[in-house]
Amino acid sequence: MEPLLELKNISLSYHTMEGETPALTDINFSIGEGEFVALVGPSGCGKSTILNLISGLLQPEQGEILIKGEPLSHSLVNIGYMLQRDHLFEWRTVFSNILLGLEIQHGVTREKKEKAEEMMRTYGLEDFKNARPSQLSGGMRQRAALIRTLVLEPALVLLDEPFSALDYQTRLLVSDDIGKIIRREGKTALLVTHDISEAISMADRVLVLTKRPAHIQAELPLTFAMEDRTPMACRNAPEFKTYFNQIWKELNQNET
Amino acid sequence: MKPERILTPQELFLKKQRKKKLQIRAARVFLLIAFLALWEISAALGWIDSFIFSSPSRVVETFWTMCLGQQLLVHIGITLAETLISFFLVILFGIGFAVLLWLCPRFSAVMEPYLVVLNSLPKSAMAPLLIVWLGANMRTIVVAGMSVAIFGSIISLYSGFQEVDPDAVKLIYTLGGKKKDTLFKVILPSSVPFLLSTFKVNIGLCLVGVVIGEFIGARSGLGYLIIYGSQVFQLNMVIMCILVLCIIATLLYVAVSVLEKQYLKRH
Ligand SMILES: Nc1ncnc2c1ncn2[C@@H]1O[C@H](COP(=O)(O)OP(=O)(O)OP(=O)(O)O)[C@@H](O)[C@H]1O
Ligand SMILES: [Mg+2]
Numbered sequence: 001m002e003p004l005l006e007l008k009n010i011s012l013s014y015h016t017m018e019g020e021t022p023a024l025t026d027i028n029f030s031i032g033e034g035e036f037v038a039l040v041g042p043s044g045c046g047k048s049t050i051l052n053l054i055s056g057l058l059q060p061e062q063g064e065i066l067i068k069g070e071p072l073s074h075s076l077v078n079i080g081y082m083l084q085r086d087h088l089f090e091w092r093t094v095f096s097n098i099l100l101g102l103e104i105q106h107g108v109t110r111e112k113k114e115k116a117e118e119m120m121r122t123y124g125l126e127d128f129k130n131a132r133p134s135q136l137s138g139g140m141r142q143r144a145a146l147i148r149t150l151v152l153e154p155a156l157v158l159l160d161e162p163f164s165a166l167d168y169q170t171r172l173l174v175s176d177d178i179g180k181i182i183r184r185e186g187k188t189a190l191l192v193t194h195d196i197s198e199a200i201s202m203a204d205r206v207l208v209l210t211k212r213p214a215h216i217q218a219e220l221p222l223t224f225a226m227e228d229r230t231p232m233a234c235r236n237a238p239e240f241k242t243y244f245n246q247i248w249k250e251l252n253q254n255e256t
Numbered sequence: 257m258k259p260e261r262i263l264t265p266q267e268l269f270l271k272k273q274r275k276k277k278l279q280i281r282a283a284r285v286f287l288l289i290a291f292l293a294l295w296e297i298s299a300a301l302g303w304i305d306s307f308i309f310s311s312p313s314r315v316v317e318t319f320w321t322m323c324l325g326q327q328l329l330v331h332i333g334i335t336l337a338e339t340l341i342s343f344f345l346v347i348l349f350g351i352g353f354a355v356l357l358w359l360c361p362r363f364s365a366v367m368e369p370y371l372v373v374l375n376s377l378p379k380s381a382m383a384p385l386l387i388v389w390l391g392a393n394m395r396t397i398v399v400a401g402m403s404v405a406i407f408g409s410i411i412s413l414y415s416g417f418q419e420v421d422p423d424a425v426k427l428i429y430t431l432g433g434k435k436k437d438t439l440f441k442v443i444l445p446s447s448v449p450f451l452l453s454t455f456k457v458n459i460g461l462c463l464v465g466v467v468i469g470e471f472i473g474a475r476s477g478l479g480y481l482i483i484y485g486s487q488v489f490q491l492n493m494v495i496m497c498i499l500v501l502c503i504i505a506t507l508l509y510v511a512v513s514v515l516e517k518q519y520l521k522r523h
Contacts, residue, residue, distance in 0.1 A: 055430055057426070057429055057430070078432070080430075081430035083423055083426065083427060083430070084423075085423060087421075087423060087424045087427045089424075089441075089442070089445065089446070091445045091446070091448070100431060100441065101431035101432065103441075104428065104431050104432055104433040104437045104441065105431070105432050148431075152431070152432075
């Protein structure tokens with residue numbers, strides 16, 4: 001089957017007056033429909049750069065990106081992108097924050113509004129429809145931000161360390177929560193994280209990047225012998241430790 | 257007799273704070289009264305020349321007779337109208353130009369040194385020229401009022417726009433937006449508190465510019481009255497006009513502050 005997303009020989013350098021910073025060299029990977037892939041790597045290696053390329057905010061210097069076999073620039077597919085901080089705007093209500101993307105794409109229709117309302121109901125935000133974002137807890141804010149992304153019906157959701165601004169305890173709960181929502185909605189996702197255990201608990205496959213200029217050091221499919229896979233349950237699974245050590249080793253090979 | 261209840265530490269703290277606030281307010285009122293009293297007494301006893309320095313009672317008397325003659329109210333109205341018109345034009349052009357600079361970084365890079373120079377230029381030096389160019393009429397006075405505030409507000413609005421979190425702007429792009437969307441969905445709405453605090457300063461500057469303009473090229477307004485009064489040695493009138501200006505400046509500032517508070521409370 002044709003993969004949903006394909007990166008072929010992607011290279012990119014940043015140019016500034018101080019000089020050239022090679023960020024990515026020869027990145028190749030693909031993601032299948034419905035797959036959840038995590039991208040781990042040392043800090044500053046170019047993980048956000050990869051997401052910016054896939055979302056079309058940046059153009060690669062070399063190589064090409066295909067969505068459903070078509071070049072990214074020709075593709076009409078919506079790609080969702082969740083940033084590190086939720087950026088819910090305080091001058092809007094929670095509901096109108098959720099509609100922001102639709103508003104920008106001139107897609108606010110009755111059905112879409114109803115869909116947004118239904119998602120708020122499903123994910124426990126209905127009582128906060130007309131509240132200001134500051135009235136939500138950290139986890140609820142992240143959920144609202146995810147709904148804002150999902151109402152655009154993206155074929156692919158990019159997540160750039162979406163939990164790193166949260167404290168540890170909230171972080172476990174929220175990543176569990178967001179992981180479940182994404183699986184339930186059947187979305188394809190690419191998650192960037194620093195946190196190895198987060199990557200293992202959420203993803204079907206982990207890509208390990210080298211330090212800058214990044215290329216792919218290793219690719220690890222994760223399989224768990226459990227029925228209903230949730231991030232929390234993965235953390236307690238026997239396979240967890242093995243995977244953790246494998247990824248740890250791969251990451252530290254870069255160091256020397 | 258009721259037994260005195262022992263106050264909790266929190267209540268004690270609040271009581272102390274209230275007392276402190278009250279003392280400060282009392283001291284302020286006292287300072288004003290003492291100043292006025294000293295002024296009045298020194299004028300009455302001849303310590304100062306009341307012809308030059310006037311006195312509170314004379315100021316009030318002048319105010320009253322000129323109010324009855326209606327002319328003072330007309331002058332106040334004219335100065336106020338000119339100030340408000342130039343203030344609204346400053347808002348309009350200030351925001352418009354700052355948005356233009358924001359939309360076009362290259363243009364703003366070109367304009368930057370000119371804006372800095374124009375902003376640091378003492379605008380009163382321009383006033384005589386404005387009169388020659390535009391004539392001695394209300395339009396000139398409004399332009400003089402604007403000239404004092406406009407460059408500073410463009411510069412501070414533009415730097416306010418630039419301080420908006422780049423990640424919030426990135427969010428708009430990730431949702432499929434264009435530059436126009438970042439302007440209307442993020443830059444402008446998130447700048448509203450900042451806009452209000454800029455305008456709080458600017459309304460006073462507009463008044464300064466209007467009075468400078470009236471000094472030179474007007475037949476009406478408080479600035480004109482001050483010049484006229486000093487030429488005919490009616491210093492009671494001059495001092496009275498200055499006090500009226502004081503009050504107008506305060507009221508305008510308070511009016512914008514109230515708007516600002518209202519906005520911040522709603523959000
Ligand atoms: N606009 C830019 N101009 C110049 N250099 C840049 C730019 N953006 C990123 N870089 C550099 O490119 C490298 C990769 O950046 P990127 O943000 O993709 O890394 P990252 O893996 O997401 O880092 P982190 O773990 O800190 O999020 C970094 O070393 C950074 O300094
Ligand atoms: Mg990053």
